[in-house]
Amino acid sequence: MAQDHAALPTKATDITPVPVRSGIDLTINGESFRHTGDPDMPLLWYLRDVLQLNGTKYGGEHGKGGADLVLVDGKATSAIGIPMSKLGGKHIVTVEGLADTKGNLHPLQQAFIDEDAIGCGYCTPGWLMASMDLLNRIKNPSDNDIDTLPNLCRCGCQTRVRQAIKRAVAAMKQGAKA
Ligand code: FES
Incomplete structure (x- = not known):
């Protein structure tokens, strides 16, 4: 059977790249990340278990006591209380991101x-x-x-x-x- 090639792009510029896997794009301490796992995962577990950024601590399931606070777009936010699904396009800063790139403490x-x-x-x-x-x-x-x-x-x-x-x-x- 003859194939219809009419819809196929003919030049490289006709091709719109698509991500290999869709996901939730965010930045953490200035670096870009794409979360492709469970959108309901709390940010705290993404930081600690996926990225091994263990500075942010677990303070209980409701974040009481503030041990799990990070900055989301500059505002202190409980990392256990916010799922990854709410973080698309957000800029996160954790304690690991406070020192400058030369290691000088804030x-x-x-x-x-x-x-x-x-x-x-x-x-x-x-x-x-x-x-x-x-x-x-x-x-x-x-x-x-x-x-x-x-x-x-x-x-x-x-x-x-x-x-x-x-x-x-x-x-x-x-x-x-x-
Ligand atoms: S709980 Fe030990 S320094 Fe605050």
Whole structure:
């Protein structure tokens, strides 16, 4: 039987490339990724189990305590509470993305170290991401502003976290790179 070739492209420019596998495209810490698995997978498991970005912690199925916070388009968001299906085209930043490309710590990270605001460290990534969100909204937060953060620390570092955030604000005013 004769084949009808009329519909076939004749030039390379007639061909529109299509993805090998469709999926959910997003960026994480400036890198592009395509999730082709279960769209209901929470972001937390994509970060930890698929990408091996283990800085973001599990704080329970409802994200209570803020250990699982990441930035989604600049806003602190529970990574256990958001499925991959809602993240197409979004820009995610995790704690692994705070240092610059040369490995210099973000002023907030340095301030947490300098103020000894880290006990066991389990809650620390969440505090850092919540603090990033806070400083995006309020350049010079008061104690009351800091106390609105949803994070908990079982090691009792809250007071030192407050000091660390204020230290980071001062450092950034003096020109430390954010
Ligand atoms: S440093 Fe241990 S829970 Fe906060």
